[in-house]
Amino acid sequence: MIAIRWFKYSSPQTFYPLAGRLTTWFGALAALLAVTGLYIGFFVAPTDFQQGEAYRIIFIHVPAAWMSMFLYLVMAMWAAIGLAWNTRLSSMMALAIAPTGAMMTFIALWTGALWGKPMWGTWWVWDARLTSELILLFLYVGFMFLHAAIDDPRRADRAAAVIAIVGAINVPIIYFSVKWWNTLHQGASVSLTRSPSMASTMLAGMLIMSLAFWMYSIAVILKRVRCVILERERNADWLREPGATA
């Protein structure tokens, strides 16, 4: 029964109004979580004994970096499903994720530079973590450019899917780069196997901000996939019915 309900939402026609309703809810959750996370980050979490107030960049740097990697994997997954089963909504999801993923990657790099300058004395180094994250940005941009360069959208979906799938190998490289190579970037502050190496209020602020980034990403991606559906299904009969575009 559940499987049948899921398939119901695999067509653009039924997913379009659902995505509209979900956007509102996830957007509201994102705002609520961001306000809470920023309050904890700036007014509850203490000053770091080593880094002073500069460490507060962590409250956006780590969530953005996590999202940049996670969104890439989700994008590659949808692209692969679209490639394998020729389901057009899957490919539309991949296309809708790419800009937000690229933005998260840019934010991770930007905040990393602004954090690196006071702490390491440099905006940028070509170490494994930073370089592989930069490659992630190029993969997102390459995915979008390739898709835009091919006129037939279904062919564009398939070609871009190949980049997305091949590029997914970069995500574990980013994640484990601080272990595999000797990098200037510090190791993971949070892992599943040991207790986090930071104060509990700092951790709480970071996790709540991460949730806010999640909710934000879901909201804007659903909003964007609605635009993609409007563009690509513009001649479909269901969109001609009154109220269909709401």
Place this chain on the structure above:
Amino acid sequence: MSWENLGTFIAMGGYGGYVWGSFGVTAACALIEILALGARRRRLLRQRAE
């Protein structure tokens, strides 16, 4: 964390430029993304109406 006044909050212990540069650009990115999506949707709906 209690800040003495608005000035110390903005100064961020001498790291104000780095901290606010990070948070400001992030907020700007989110705002631009939301506004751009709104504009894209309005443009598409207008095209349909024509």
